[in-house]
Amino acid sequence: MKVLCIICLCLLALIIGYILLLVIAALLVPPDREYEKHSRFYRILLNSATGIAQVLIRIHVHTTGLEQLPEQERFVLVCNHRSKFDPILTWYVLSKYDIAFISKAENFKVPVFGRLIRKCCFLAIDRENPKNAMITIQKAAQLIINNQVSIGVYPEGTRSKTLELLPFHNGVFKIAQKAKVPIVIAAIQGTETIKSNYPWHCSHVYLDILETLPVDYVTTHKTSEIGERVRIKIENALQSKEDL
Helix, strand or coil, X not given: CHHHHHHHHHHHHHHHHHHHHHHHHHHCCCCCCCCCCCCHHHHHHHHHHHHHHHHHHCEEEEEECHHHCCCCCCCEEEECCCCCHHHHHHHHHCHHHCEXXXXXXXXXXXXXXXXXXXXXXXXXXXXCCHHHHHHHHHHHHHHHHCCCCEEEECCCCCCCCCCCCCCCCHHHHHHHHHHXXXXXXXXXXXXXXXXXXXXXXXXXEEEEEEEEECHHHHHHCCHHXXXXXXXXXXXXXXXXXXHC
């Protein structure tokens, strides 16, 4: 009994220590600063916290097509968007690729996580101001050129509440064109059920890597043409999953 109590106290101390580490590390990050260099320490904190949350919420992520991801170069990941969990699960499952997402400014105000993602080179985008949005696109391209991170972006610009693909903002494909890197097309399903499933049921999420568009294609086609190809690829993948 005494040994069990000691073990429990040790586990409690570890949990408290870990939480304090997250909080203190987050407080050391200025809330409005953007970073040009990726922090390995903060990425480890981010991934570990995400992994713990995934276990606690009981989310099972099923993946296909990972072999299509570029191993020797940075890339831009584009995907459909259904839930706040989309980027969280994606950056964790693809943790070896150090993906930094472009996200709305409100997400950087989330306690602890908002500051952790700052140090991992995530960027806020102003969806109401095209000029400011283009500045963010240029910053994202420069991060790739400097080999700091790969970039994740949602061409829809916001979550689809109907589960149907929203109109694309094709300007996001300029990131890959400016950085001269491939575009990885992905589709995600199941994240929209997590909120309703928790805490009574586990959730199954499906993340499929569909295709990698090579640099030659990216740099020789218009963003509208790239957007149409990406859209068709994602629509077909989502439909085939629903038909199963």
